[in-house]
Amino acid sequence: MDIYSCISCGANLFGTNYVKLPCPACGELIYRCKRCRKLANSYRCENCGFTGP
Numbered sequence: 001m002d003i004y005s006c007i008s009c010g011a012n013l014f015g016t017n018y019v020k021l022p023c024p025a026c027g028e029l030i031y032r033c034k035r036c037r038k039l040a041n042s043y044r045c046e047n048c049g050f051t052g053p
C-alpha cells in the first residue's frame with residue numbers, strides 16, 4: 001500500500017482525505033491533504049520547483 005505525504009504540511013495521506021493534481025509546469029503528480037487544499041496552502045513541486053496556491 002502506497003502512503004503519500006501532503007506536499008504542504010507533510011501529513012500522511014490515506015483513504016479519501018487527499019487530492020492529487022498534476023503540476024501545472026511539469027505534470028508531476030502532487031499530493032495534498034484536503035485541509036491544505038481548502039486552506040489554499042501553497043505547495044512546491046519537488047520536481048521542478050514550481051510553487052502555487
Ligand SMILES: [Zn+2]
Pocket residue numbers: 006007008009010011032033034035036037
Ligand atoms: Zn496538508
Ligand SMILES: [Zn+2]
Pocket residue numbers: 023024025026027028045046047048049050
Ligand atoms: Zn513541477
